Amino acid sequence: MFRSASKAFAQVLESPRLTALRSTAGVTSRGPHIGNKSSSISRHISSEEDERSDEIVQTKHRRLSVIHDPSLNRGSGFSVDERERLLLRGLVPPRRQGLDQQIERVMKTYERQRSDLDKFQFLSLLMDRNTVLFYRILVDNFEKLAPIVYTPVVGEACQKFHAIYRRTRGMYFSLDDRQHFRTMVFNWPEDDVDVIVVTDGSRVLALGDLGCNSMNIPIGKLSLYVSGAGLTPTKTLPIVLDVGTDNEHLRDHPLYLGLPRRRLRGDEYIEVLDEWIGAIRLRWPNALIQFEDFSSDVAEVLLERYRYNDAPVFNDDIQSTGCIAVASVLASLRARGLNARDIAREVIVCAGAGSAGLGVCDAIAKAMEAEGASANDARAKFFILDENGLLGRERDMSNDSAARQKFQRKDLPDGMSLIEVIRAAKPTVLLGLSGVGGLFTEEIVKEMDKHVDRPVVFPMSNPSSASECTPEQVFSWTKGNAIYASGSPFENVELGDGRIGYSNQANNVYSFPGLGLAVTVLRISCVTDDMFLAAARRIAQLLPDEDVKKGLLFPRVGRLREISAEVGGAVGMVALEHGLVRKMPPTEVTQSLDGMVAYMRKNMWEPKYGHIVAE
Numbered sequence: 194m195f196r197s198a199s200k201a202f203a204q205v206l207e208s209p210r211l212t213a214l215r216s217t218a219g220v221t222s223r224g225p226h227i228g229n230k231s232s233s234i235s236r237h238i239s240s241e242e243d244e245r246s247d248e249i250v251q252t253k254h255r256r257l258s259v260i261h262d263p264s265l266n267r268g269s270g271f272s273v274d275e276r277e278r279l280l281l282r283g284l285v286p287p288r289r290q291g292l293d294q295q296i297e298r299v300m301k302t303y304e305r306q307r308s309d310l311d312k313f314q315f316l317s318l319l320m321d322r323n324t325v326l327f328y329r330i331l332v333d334n335f336e337k338l339a340p341i342v343y344t345p346v347v348g349e350a351c352q353k354f355h356a357i358y359r360r361t362r363g364m365y366f367s368l369d370d371r372q373h374f375r376t377m378v379f380n381w382p383e384d385d386v387d388v389i390v391v392t393d394g395s396r397v398l399a400l401g402d403l404g405c406n407s408m409n410i411p412i413g414k415l416s417l418y419v420s421g422a423g424l425t426p427t428k429t430l431p432i433v434l435d436v437g438t439d440n441e442h443l444r445d446h447p448l449y450l451g452l453p454r455r456r457l458r459g460d461e462y463i464e465v466l467d468e469w470i471g472a473i474r475l476r477w478p479n480a481l482i483q484f485e486d487f488s489s490d491v492a493e494v495l496l497e498r499y500r501y502n503d504a505p506v507f508n509d510d511i512q513s514t515g516c517i518a519v520a521s522v523l524a525s526l527r528a529r530g531l532n533a534r535d536i537a538r539e540v541i542v543c544a545g546a547g548s549a550g551l552g553v554c555d556a557i558a559k560a561m562e563a564e565g566a567s568a569n570d571a572r573a574k575f576f577i578l579d580e581n582g583l584l585g586r587e588r589d590m591s592n593d594s595a596a597r598q599k600f601q602r603k604d605l606p607d608g609m610s611l612i613e614v615i616r617a618a619k620p621t622v623l624l625g626l627s628g629v630g631g632l633f634t635e636e637i638v639k640e641m642d643k644h645v646d647r648p649v650v651f652p653m654s655n656p657s658s659a660s661e662c663t664p665e666q667v668f669s670w671t672k673g674n675a676i677y678a679s680g681s682p683f684e685n686v687e688l689g690d691g692r693i694g695y696s697n698q699a700n701n702v703y704s705f706p707g708l709g710l711a712v713t714v715l716r717i718s719c720v721t722d723d724m725f726l727a728a729a730r731r732i733a734q735l736l737p738d739e740d741v742k743k744g745l746l747f748p749r750v751g752r753l754r755e756i757s758a759e760v761g762g763a764v765g766m767v768a769l770e771h772g773l774v775r776k777m778p779p780t781e782v783t784q785s786l787d788g789m790v791a792y793m794r795k796n797m798w799e800p801k802y803g804h805i806v807a808e
């Protein structure tokens with residue numbers, strides 16, 4: 194009955210497009226030696242073309258080794274001077290082309306790719322070839338390409354990693370490398386690493402244990418740090434910890450690239466993680482470490498073990514998912530004409546009691562407490578289910594984590610079904626972090642709709658196939674009344690009466706890039722829950738009332754750079770207040786949130802060709 198709304202109509206509601214931001218001028222060095230020597234020389238070379246940035250890169254590379262280094266390669270875009278200085282004469286076609294022409298050629302070829310997986314591979318190969326061109330294209334076409342490099346297509350790319358593998362990127366630490374972690378970190382050529390995303394592949398989206406195949410997840414996340422928050426590409430490091438896999442299909446597959454053994458668990462697993470983090474801290478003491486897609490049995494344990502160890506660490510699935518969930522609930526309050534303090538009156542039903550579901554509920558409970566609710570009153574607002582139904586009275590939770598025990602309902606029978614819980618609790622917000630596609634049926638959503646004016650339905654599971662319901666379903670079942678946000682992207686829906694049903698994307702991509710930007714720019718020493726709460730509040734305020742009233746909760750991901758500057762600003766102000774900043778910005782920056790946001794924006798890397806000079 195409903196069909197997807199045209200993009201053009203949706204864009205009418207959007208505020209001005211992303212402003213291009215220039216990075217600050219600087220000199221870096223890239224070459225065959227290990228390590229970068231930053232020179233103090235900083236001079237402006239008057240550019241032959243306006244499109245060039247002021248950045249000067251020194252290199253010892255010459256001839257084909259320049260072309261084979263993606264961070265130096267400019268393809269047909271090397272200037273006449275660079276061709277002379279780097280001995281490239283005759284090694285590239287004679288006619289020089291600018292970025293615009295290169296983009297045109299690449300996008301035409303991209304459009305000819307037949308499947309989404311072909312598109313993924315095409316972009317991966319571009320990333321391997323030419324860093325600036327890849328990121329220029331990603332930044333300029335973010336909304337179109339994010340679903341390819343990120344959820345949902347990155348999920349399929351992980352499932353088929355062993356079959357489509359072409360070239361290495363990032364680092365692998367396997368059980369066979371034990372006792373070598375502290376030396377092998379020096380095999381990585383960069384002395385400066387700002388952000389590491391690490392996974393052990395034990396729970397990739399809702400696709401289960403993908404072992405070593407999971408490498409595309411850290412690669413994808415880091416490409417969002419660069420495109421969405423202006424982190425420097427060469428200072429990002431994707432890592433897979435290969436501790437085996439319990440995925441028999443992969444383990445027995447002749448092309449599988451990881452260790453063909455069962456997954457290591459227990460104390461020995463923790464020892465491996467300790468050894469790994471010790472090695473990382475030895476080589477890159479300040480790098481932000483993002484734990485990604487670790488299964489729920491270890492995710493929280495690892496976070497608690499490392500988060501206060503004097504270096505920044507966070508778990509994306511727990512904390513930044515909590516952040517976007519809080520932002521979504523806060524924005525939905527605005528949509529319903531309520532205030533932030535009304536969050537304490539929300540009633541939350543959450544399907545999914547893994548680390549993501551519990552992390553989200555914990556973050557919302559903390560947001561309630563921040564608005565004056567007691568811890569007990571906040572807890573009483575939650576009804577959490579796992580695959581066995583409600584976490585209720587009779588459930589033996591003695592071996593469960595504190596995070597899970599906290600949400601046990603002592604007043605209701607264990608195992609109540611989702612529909613029974615909806616009838617009993619009359620929720621205002623329904624969250625899906627179950628990984629079960631289609632879990633929110635017509636009966637469930639209609640039951641919820643009976644008790645509230647505007648049901649808030651957030652099926653947050655990824656990829657799209659795991660979404661608990663689609664926007665078309667929810668808007669159809671609620672006659673367009675619902676407020677909707679999903680983990681993976683969906684098109685908006687035309688409601689048939691001139692209105693649009695907005696399909697917001699409640700994905701942690703709204704928070705982790707901006708957080709990483711702030712940690713890097715200010716060298717923040719520890720990532721705290723208060724930072725995520727401040728970021729959530731900021732995200733929830735980014736759109737004007739007239740947009741939010743229509744059910745649009747925050748700007749679309751196409752404006753991620755702007756959003757990341759705002760998130761970075763909010764995080765930076767909390768870090769300042771709590772004395773966690775190790776690299777103080779100029780005083781005027783510290784005076785206001787606006788000043789901090791502008792500072793974040795100014796420190797973003799911009800994908801433009803700089804000038805390469807011979808070292």
Ligand SMILES: NC(=O)c1ccc[n+]([C@@H]2O[C@H](COP(=O)([O-])OP(=O)(O)OC[C@H]3O[C@@H](n4cnc5c(N)ncnc54)[C@H](O)[C@@H]3O)[C@@H](O)[C@H]2O)c1
Pocket residue numbers: 396397398399487488489509510511514517544545546547548549550578579580581582625626627628629632653654655656659679680681699700701702
């Ligand atoms: N939107 C986002 O930004 C975001 C971020 C992180 C995770 N996620 C998604 O959240 C999901 C869960 O992640 P996780 O790490 O907690 O995984 P998990 O496998 O540990 O947890 C899944 C939970 O769902 C429960 N469950 C299974 N079937 C159910 C059912 N029929 N009814 C109710 N509960 C059921 C399981 O018992 C378990 O508690 C994944 O799909 C992941 O992609 C989304």
Ligand SMILES: O=C(O)C[C@H](O)C(=O)O
Pocket residue numbers: 343344397398399486509510654655680700701
């Ligand atoms: O990767 C995503 O799209 C979000 C999240 O980190 C997840 O694990 O689903």
Ligand SMILES: [Mg+2]
Pocket residue numbers: 398485486509510
């Ligand atoms: Mg994840």
